[in-house]
Amino acid sequence: MKLDHTHDVAAKSWLESANRSDTPFPLQNLPFGVFKRAGTAERFRGGVALGDQVIDLGALAEAGVLSGLAAQAGDACAQPTLNGFFGMGRQAWRALRHALFALFGQHADSARVAALRPCLVPQSDAQYALPAQIGDYTDFYTSIDHARNIAALLRPDGALSPNFQWMPVAYHGRVSSIGVSGQQVRRPHGQRIAAGKREPEIGPCARLDYELELGIFIGVGNEQGARIPVGSADGHVFGLCLLNDWSARDIQSWESFPLGPFLAKNFATTLSPWIVTMEALAPYRAPWTRAAGDPPPLAYLSSPDTFETGALDIQLEVALETAAHRHNGIPPTRLSRTNFRHQYWTIGQMVAHHTINGCNLRSGDLLGSGTISGPTPQEAGALIELTQGGTAPIPLPTGETRSFLEDGDVVVMRGWCERDGYARIGFGESRGEVLAAKWD
Numbered sequence: 001m002k003l004d005h006t007h008d009v010a011a012k013s014w015l016e017s018a019n020r021s022d023t024p025f026p027l028q029n030l031p032f033g034v035f036k037r038a039g040t041a042e043r044f045r046g047g048v049a050l051g052d053q054v055i056d057l058g059a060l061a062e063a064g065v066l067s068g069l070a071a072q073a074g075d076a077c078a079q080p081t082l083n084g085f086f087g088m089g090r091q092a093w094r095a096l097r098h099a100l101f102a103l104f105g106q107h108a109d110s111a112r113v114a115a116l117r118p119c120l121v122p123q124s125d126a127q128y129a130l131p132a133q134i135g136d137y138t139d140f141y142t143s144i145d146h147a148r149n150i151a152a153l154l155r156p157d158g159a160l161s162p163n164f165q166w167m168p169v170a171y172h173g174r175v176s177s178i179g180v181s182g183q184q185v186r187r188p189h190g191q192r193i194a195a196g197k198r199e200p201e202i203g204p205c206a207r208l209d210y211e212l213e214l215g216i217f218i219g220v221g222n223e224q225g226a227r228i229p230v231g232s233a234d235g236h237v238f239g240l241c242l243l244n245d246w247s248a249r250d251i252q253s254w255e256s257f258p259l260g261p262f263l264a265k266n267f268a269t270t271l272s273p274w275i276v277t278m279e280a281l282a283p284y285r286a287p288w289t290r291a292a293g294d295p296p297p298l299a300y301l302s303s304p305d306t307f308e309t310g311a312l313d314i315q316l317e318v319a320l321e322t323a324a325h326r327h328n329g330i331p332p333t334r335l336s337r338t339n340f341r342h343q344y345w346t347i348g349q350m351v352a353h354h355t356i357n358g359c360n361l362r363s364g365d366l367l368g369s370g371t372i373s374g375p376t377p378q379e380a381g382a383l384i385e386l387t388q389g390g391t392a393p394i395p396l397p398t399g400e401t402r403s404f405l406e407d408g409d410v411v412v413m414r415g416w417c418e419r420d421g422y423a424r425i426g427f428g429e430s431r432g433e434v435l436a437a438k439w440d
Contacts, residue, residue, distance in 0.1 A: 001234060001282040001309075006030075006097060009423050012106040014113050015120070017051030024416060024426020025049040030100055031274035031427070032082060032239070038127035046077030046085065046131075047121070049274050049428070050104055054126050059119040065112070070099035081133045082275075086219040086238050087363035093219070093238065097279055128180050128273035131241075132217060132364035137173040138354060139213075139245060139265070139368035144344040146373035149385040154253070165295050168345040168353045173245075173368065174266035181272050181430045187407065187437035188267040190251035200254060204437035207249035207390060208405040212318050212381035212413055214340060215243035215271050216347055216367040224360035231303035233348035234278060236361065240314075240347075242272035242413045242430040243368050249384055249404065269368075272413070272430040280425055284417040285309035286341050300356055301349045310346035314427075315339055316372055316415045318381070323408040324398035332412050333396050336386060338379035340372055407436045 005011070006028060012019050013027045025031065031049050036042040045058035057077040060066065066074045073096035076085040085092070102108075103116060141147065144164070152158045163169060187208055193200040219238030222228050228236055245265065252264030288310030290296065297306075316339065319332035350367055371381040380386045383404055387393055393401035405411070411434075415427035 001278060001285070003282055006101045006279070007283050007422060009421060011101070013050065013104050014106050014108055015051050015053060015104060017053065018104070020051070021424075023051050024428055025051055026423045026425060027101060027104060028423040029276065029280050029425040030097055031276045031280065032077070032131060033273045033275065034080065034082060034129045034131045035121070035126040035273070036129075037121060037125050044080045044129045046079065046082055047126070048100060049123065052123050053120040054123055055100065055104070056119045056121050063115060063119060065103060065115060066096075066099055069095040080129075081364070082131050083133055083364040086132065086217065087221075089220050090235055093277065094279060097277065128182075130178065130180055130271065131273070131275055134175050134178060134364055134366045135362050137175050137178065137269070137366045137368070138170050139173045140168050140170040140345070140350050140370040142168050142343050142345040142350065142370040143373045143381070145342060145375050145379070146371040146381060146385065149373060149380060153384065153389045165344070166298070167301070168350045170350075170354070171260045173269065177267055178269045178271065178366070181270060181428075181432070183268065183270045183432045184435050185246055185268040185270070185432050186435045188248050188251065188263065189437060189439065190248060190263040191254055192250040193254045205248035205251055206404070207384075208434060209247045209249050209383045210318065210405065210411045210432075211245035211247055211371040212316055212336070212338070213243040213245050213371060214314070214369040214415070215241040216350070216369060217241070217275055218351075218361045218365040218367070219363060221362040221365070222355055222360055225358040227355040227358060228351050228361070229303075230301055230348045230352035231305055233351035236351055237278055237347060239275040239277040240281070240427070241275050242415050242427050244270040244411060244413055244430055244432050245368055245371070246270070246432070247382070268432070270430050270432040272428050274428045276425065276427055281312060281314075281417065283422040284313045284419055286311040286313045288346055297349065301352055303348075306346060306348060310348060311341040311343070312347070313339065313341050313419065314415055314417055316413070319412040319414070320396070320402065321410040321412060322396065322398060322400060322406070324400055328398060330397055332410070335383075335394065336378055336380050338372055338374040338381060340369070342374045342379070343369065343372065405434050407434055409434045
């Protein structure tokens with residue numbers, strides 16, 4: 001993924017809100033989503049975030065300001081989902097990015113600006129939907145710090161599973177319960193077993209948790225029976241969003257052996273509405289390393305690019321807003337902050353491993369990165385780690401404490417990239433609210 005003029009930190013937009021230092025959506029970002037004006041009967045269509053506005057790609061296509069491959073890509077984005085656009089591939093993605101960069105750059109003439117202003121919708125007026133029709137969802141387990149933290153809590157010897165350092169471990173999740181930021185999550189019921197008991201009971205989850213992850217949207221898939229080499233994987237990934245993998249820890253600990261999580265995970269997954277493209281993330285690539293003494297990846301999981309630019313420097317944080325925060329006008333309390341570059345396995349390795357057996361990925365498929373935790377306690381990506389399995393509750397400025405999530409809590413996830421010489425770009429946020437359990 002090469003750098004070009006769209007990554008120039010000096011580039012500005014004629015839309016002033018895109019030039020503010022605090023915007024997550026400067027001209028260098030241009031993330032994609034699906035929206036409509038809230039409270040209207042409009043159909044959902046593709047949009048791009050710029051400053052405090054949404055570029056309405058449906059209106060842009062009708063305005064006739066795009067040409068060539070960019071026009072074809074714009075037409076594909078005018079649909080209720082972005083699957084068709086994803087499937088067009090990197091040339092089309094890049095053509096539309098470059099066209100938008102030129103149209104909304106500061107050098108556009110006054111006539112062009114006048115023609116484009118009707119194609120903008122304030123983000124405050126927008127209602128978002130999932131950006132793609134997600135056919136399949138696979139959730140990975142790729143943070144060695146998270147794995148070690150969990151092993152220390154759950155295994156007497158604190159040892160990692162023997163396969164963790166040899167392959168990106170994953171399980172298949174549930175598509176029907178994936179929602180977009182603002183999702184209300186009903187506390188799930190399930191079987192759990194109390195300490196010292198021999199028989200399980202059915203009831204609402206008492207140890208509800210979040211998991212800080214990134215969602216990885218597949219752009220171009222592969223034929224069944226063919227694999228995607230790790231060195232080619234980037235060409236198959238459209239971009240990344242924030243992902244909250246809600247987890248019912250008491251249900252999970254009882255049901256997971258021998259086949260892994262089921263009801264503990266399939267009740268809800270929350271995505272942020274904007275997908276930051278791999279093109280926009282190019283300046284934040286970083287070397288990927290393995291600790292001395294760790295086994296080297298097998299050949300199908302290794303390429304020169306893996307080591308040179310396989311990691312991504314994405315800063316992430318989780319904050320909690322309780323009912324008391326809202327009542328007292330207190331902003332959400334940050335619980336942790338970490339970085340995606342700590343992950344033990346890269347995105348390219350996840351894609352390569354997913355297809356090594358000939359599994360066919362399709363445009364719009366979603367991969368979860370797995371919980372993103374760093375090497376220090378303050379970088380943990382889930383409450384089960386931060387509170388040592390619930391034994392060390394977190395004090396909040398409201399006077400409350402939290403071991404696990406309570407009804408009325410709102411989990412807020414944010415992400416951004418910054419590097420000297422480049423613009424700061426953001427992912428926006430993913431918000432999800434916990435509702436009380438309901439049996440009937």
